[in-house]
Amino acid sequence: MxxxxxxxxxxxxxxxxxxxxxxxxxxxxxxxxxxxxxxxxxxxxxxxxxxxxxxxxxxxxxxxxxxxxxxxxxxxxIGRTFQIPQPMHQLTVRENLVVAQRFGTGKVDRAHIDDILTFLNLWDKADRDAATELALTELKALELGKALATSPxxxxxxxxxxxxxxxxxxxxxxxxxxxxxxxxxxxxxxxxxxxxxxxxxxxxxxxxxxxxxxxxxxxxxxxxxxxxxxxxxxxxx
The missing domain is CATH 3.40.50.300 (P-loop containing nucleotide triphosphate hydrolases)
Structure with a gap:
């Protein structure tokens, strides 16, 4: 591949x-x-x-x-994460995944995003500010989620x-x-x-x-x- x-x-x-x-x-x-x-x-x-x-x-x-x-x-x-988590400021966790998915696939599949949020235990934080309201482990999970949203x-x-x-x-x-x-x-x-x-x-x-x-x-x-x-x-x- x-x-x-x-x-x-x-x-x-x-x-x-x-x-x-x-x-x-x-x-x-x-x-x-x-x-x-x-x-x-x-x-x-x-x-x-x-x-x-x-x-x-x-x-x-x-x-x-x-x-x-x-x-x-x-x-x-090709999906990619970075050593230092880079959440998009003033966007929720869900919105971060939407932006990443649109960039990586050209479309938005909300069912896939919901699946990722559940899979990574981020469902309860889906509507939180990604840049200010997540712990380190959650920021790491968000980095993974953004990459997965592109269907790599x-x-x-x-x-x-x-x-x-x-x-x-x-x-x-x-x-x-x-x-x-x-x-x-x-x-x-x-x-x-x-x-x-x-x-x-x-x-x-x-x-x-x-x-x-x-x-x-x-x-x-x-x-x-x-x-x-x-x-x-x-x-x-």
Missing amino acids: LQLENVTVRFGGLTAVNDVSMTIGKDDLVGLVGPNGAGKTTLFNAISGLAQPTAGRIGFDGIDMLRMPLHRRARLG KVLLLDEVLGGLETAGKRHFMDTLRRIHERYRTGILIIEHDIETIMNLCRRVCVLNFGSLMADGAPAEVFRDPEVVKSYTGGAHA
Whole structure:
């Protein structure tokens, strides 16, 4: 479904993503890990259209997305969350989902929005101000809801578990598993906590200095001496 071929992103003299190739299908739940500054969010930006690759190809269901604007990528099936929740100010939770859905699909399906609100336990907050009346866990759920409202085939989740306590992480991990199964959505998730990745994902990709240094089963990848070295600082400044 989502296919990256030799994707490189440069900002002036800095190579943020270097010759990365990977595929994400609808049955995949993949962790994307690596030290701070490894290029993970930049790779997400390249896929979703916020950063323009300087080389390589990004395809989705056989369609070349490299020069495609953000809304057309969303309508193909790319859903995206951000590390810091970004609710639309002065709009209710429900209205946030409506705006996201219209952007991502070109129409409004209120039954689907109601289903998402119920699924993410946001029904009771549907008419609250999204920017001022939600707790952190609810803001995280809203980020997921906005992405789901676009009817994605692949979800790019940028540290959606970040800042949550252990119980909150476990709840969200269960939610992501249920999203993956119920909506038949492929997931690529950026996450720093290795234990979370080990418990959640069947596959993990490791970036370091913008390059893909490992791609495989978590138990194998995290035994790789070079991966361990990158996390302990020996291979990353």
